[in-house]
Amino acid sequence: MINSGELLNGAGLAYPAGTTTLRLEDGAVAITEGPFRTFAPHLRAYYLVSCSDMTRAGAIAARILDSRVTAVEVRPVYDSAHAE
Numbered sequence: 001m002i003n004s005g006e007l008l009n010g011a012g013l014a015y016p017a018g019t020t021t022l023r024l025e026d027g028a029v030a031i032t033e034g035p036f037r038t039f040a041p042h043l044r045a046y047y048l049v050s051c052s053d054m055t056r057a058g059a060i061a062a063r064i065l066d067s068r069v070t071a072v073e074v075r076p077v078y079d080s081a082h083a084e
Contacts, residue, residue, distance in 0.1 A: 001060065002050065006049045006051050006056075008048040008050050010048060019034055020032070021034065027079075047064070054076070057073055057074045
């Protein structure tokens with residue numbers, strides 16, 4: 001993916017216990033320790049790719065699956081800086 005130019009970014013993520021969550025409450029920022037929601041499975045890594053369509057994104061995601069990775073979510077990214 002690096003050679004094709006499709007891989008833009010990616011990294012492993014820390015465990016959810018190290019998360020700080022910020023929310024807007026009554027016009028003020030409230031900060032709490034811990035994730036927004038607690039789930040048994042958690043996001044362990046991300047890959048940001050630029051490809052032609054969701055079919056290609058799915059093909060790339062399928063390459064990530066192995067015995068340690070049981071599921072991969074594929075989502076479009078909306079770039080608000082370039083929104084019309």
